[in-house]
Amino acid sequence: MTALLETVGLSKSFPLDRNLLGRVTHHVQAVNHVSISLDVGETLAVVGESGSGKSTLGRLMLRLIEPDAGSIRFQDVDLATLGRSEMQVKRQEMQMIFQDPFSSLDPRMVIGEQIAEPLKVHHLVKGRDERRARVMDLLQQVGLREHQFDRFPYEFSGGQLQRIAIARALTTDPKLIVCDEPVAALDMSIRAQVINLLHDLQDSRGIALLFISHDLSLVRMIAHRVAVMYQGEIVETGPTAQIFEDPQHAYTKTLLSSIPVLDPRHRMLLA
Amino acid sequence: MASPQLAQEAGPEVERPPILQINGLVVEFKTGHGAVAVVEDLNLALRSGETLGLVGESGSGKTTTGLAVLGLLPANGCVSGGSIEFDGRDLLRESPASMRKIRGRDIAMIFQEPRRSLDPCFSIGDQVAEVIRAHQDVSRRESFRLALEMLDRVQIPNAARRAHDYPHEFSGGQCQRVMLAIALACKPKILIADEPTTALDVTVQATILRLLADLQREMDLAVLLITHDLGVIAETCDRVAVMYAGEVVEQGTTLDLFESPRHPYTSGLLRSIKQPEDGGNRLNAIRGVVPAPHEFPSGCRFNPRCDFVVEACRSAMPDMVELDNGRVVRCIRVNEITFEADS
Numbered sequence: 242m243t244a245l246l247e248t249v250g251l252s253k254s255f256p257l258d259r260n261l262l263g264r265v266t267h268h269v270q271a272v273n274h275v276s277i278s279l280d281v282g283e284t285l286a287v288v289g290e291s292g293s294g295k296s297t298l299g300r301l302m303l304r305l306i307e308p309d310a311g312s313i314r315f316q317d318v319d320l321a322t323l324g325r326s327e328m329q330v331k332r333q334e335m336q337m338i339f340q341d342p343f344s345s346l347d348p349r350m351v352i353g354e355q356i357a358e359p360l361k362v363h364h365l366v367k368g369r370d371e372r373r374a375r376v377m378d379l380l381q382q383v384g385l386r387e388h389q390f391d392r393f394p395y396e397f398s399g400g401q402l403q404r405i406a407i408a409r410a411l412t413t414d415p416k417l418i419v420c421d422e423p424v425a426a427l428d429m430s431i432r433a434q435v436i437n438l439l440h441d442l443q444d445s446r447g448i449a450l451l452f453i454s455h456d457l458s459l460v461r462m463i464a465h466r467v468a469v470m471y472q473g474e475i476v477e478t479g480p481t482a483q484i485f486e487d488p489q490h491a492y493t494k495t496l497l498s499s500i501p502v503l504d505p506r507h508r509m510l511l512a
Numbered sequence: 513m514a515s516p517q518l519a520q521e522a523g524p525e526v527e528r529p530p531i532l533q534i535n536g537l538v539v540e541f542k543t544g545h546g547a548v549a550v551v552e553d554l555n556l557a558l559r560s561g562e563t564l565g566l567v568g569e570s571g572s573g574k575t576t577t578g579l580a581v582l583g584l585l586p587a588n589g590c591v592s593g594g595s596i597e598f599d600g601r602d603l604l605r606e607s608p609a610s611m612r613k614i615r616g617r618d619i620a621m622i623f624q625e626p627r628r629s630l631d632p633c634f635s636i637g638d639q640v641a642e643v644i645r646a647h648q649d650v651s652r653r654e655s656f657r658l659a660l661e662m663l664d665r666v667q668i669p670n671a672a673r674r675a676h677d678y679p680h681e682f683s684g685g686q687c688q689r690v691m692l693a694i695a696l697a698c699k700p701k702i703l704i705a706d707e708p709t710t711a712l713d714v715t716v717q718a719t720i721l722r723l724l725a726d727l728q729r730e731m732d733l734a735v736l737l738i739t740h741d742l743g744v745i746a747e748t749c750d751r752v753a754v755m756y757a758g759e760v761v762e763q764g765t766t767l768d769l770f771e772s773p774r775h776p777y778t779s780g781l782l783r784s785i786k787q788p789e790d791g792g793n794r795l796n797a798i799r800g801v802v803p804a805p806h807e808f809p810s811g812c813r814f815n816p817r818c819d820f821v822v823e824a825c826r827s828a829m830p831d832m833v834e835l836d837n838g839r840v841v842r843c844i845r846v847n848e849i850t851f852e853a854d855s
Contacts, residue, residue, distance in 0.1 A: 441794075503786065
């Protein structure tokens with residue numbers, strides 16, 4: 242089976258400091274020689290602490306930022322060879338959901354129009370009525386009501402806004418969604434709802450999810466495979482059960498031993 | 513010095529009189545929707561050497577409770593009922609001047625964003641020394657020496673040299689250590705820690721929680737730990753109060769609460785973060801949305817989301833039902849419903 246997406250030696254650095262002449266004197270290697278692959282319909286979790294480069298990796302995969310080195314193959318096409326307009330067409334297949342739905346939605350636009358925007362950009366539907374019908378259908382799929390089409394973002398809770406962001410990501414019928422901490426900003430009694438929604442959509446549409454998260458307990462429950470990032474590099478990758486039950490890399494072990502355990506009888510941190 | 517271990521099971525025989533006793537607390541905020549009670553009929557007791565967890569979602573009133581204890585509610589908020597007794601004194605009757613003496617000396621608080629709580633214009637040594645001078649009659653030089661001692665105690669490496677550095681030169685975890693140094697510099701009896709590790713990475717969180725537990729043991733400190741993270745509660749707290757929509761819905765020892773939750777919200781929350789029993793990938797979610805304070809439902813505030821709701825749940829706010837081992841539950845059906853044990 243060929244991978245849906247495959248990166249080879251992907252690297253990206255950002256300038257930290259420049260000298261008088263504008264030359265970069267220091268830089269941070271945010272992503273360093275990352276080679277991973279993602280299969281159709283699979284959930285790959287990228288875990289790591291803040292600054293480990295996991296968000297940068299997610300953005301690189303969609304070519305939202307350009308890599309310094311390395312290649313990204315998506316559906317057997319090298320993304321680097323695509324021009325601007327070809328890339329835009331390709332992006333229909335790859336979407337993204339961000340951590341904070343309050344800032345990833347436009348506060349001055351009704352949510353129905355925001356969900357419809359990708360349909361307009363990619364000329365996927367003809368005319369107003371068809372567009373509206375498609376949005377209504379999507380609203381229903383993410384558990385919202387049709388009459389909410391004409392509401393503004395401030396009228397929704399965080400969990401509902403994240404559903405809207407998911408609906409918008411679904412408009413172009415993508416094969417891959419990069420989810421960057423999709424539930425970190427949500428109330429805890431709402432998180433499971435949104436996770437289940439992503440899971441159901443993956444099931445029914447065969448979407449692959451790149452799930453960027455620092456919440457290891459959550460990752461353990463939902464990911465098929467896990468990649469552990471540390472200082473820009475993937476230090477360990479494997480099936481979820483294997484990573485959690487038999488971690489090999491020292492950093493993975495440290496990370497896992499730091500997770501608070503939900504069992505007051507077996508305290509790990511204060512033992 | 514007394515050094516009670518973090519008791520796994522706080523037995524009733526170790527009852528010490530509470531250092532902080534909150535009874536029937538009601539906190540109201542004036543909002544665009546009129547006066548809204550964001551904390552309703554809240555009862556808590558906190559003893560020296562003990563960690564009480566206050567867990568709930570954003571808007572459940574847990575931070576407001578902490579601020580009310582310190583008399584630090586924002587201008588549009590006020591306590592409209594109940595009492596907060598610290599060491600036998602009702603804090604709600606204290607003058608602003610005497611509250612200022614109590615804050616920092618007897619009761620201290622640390623917050624989620626340590627860097628935002630520190631003043632970027634002063635060295636951290638000065639900021640620790642400041643609170644010492646505010647509450648103790650010591651010279652500038654002596655206060656700085658005590659500050660160094662405190663920074664050393666919270667394990668800032670090279671404290672003598674680092675004391676002259678500014679907040680931006682410290683990492684998030686180190687800033688939280690500095691906050692702990694400031695909070696504990698005057699040896700308070702109570703520390704209110706509001707999401708102290710939420711902004712930190714898990715590995716750093718682990719070291720801060722360990723440090724807090726060590727200092728607590730050394731100082732026989734009572735800790736009110738406010739968090740939304742049930743894992744942190746399970747690791748650190750002796751007892752827990754679960755808040756939902758401004759009310760405590762269940763309170764008990766950490767062990768009891770995690771092993772046999774009795775309120776549907778507590779049970780639902782625990783189920784939603786555990787691996788589903790059927791081994792599938794679908795999580796056990798609680799349905800519905802968290803209500804905003806101006807639209808709290810009548811009756812039990814959890815009733816629109818509850819799987820066990822009956823007509824009576826919608827009419828009147830349930831009273832607290834007392835069970836054994838100090839457990840209290842705000843649910844009229846507490847003796848009828850059982851949740852499958854999952855341990």
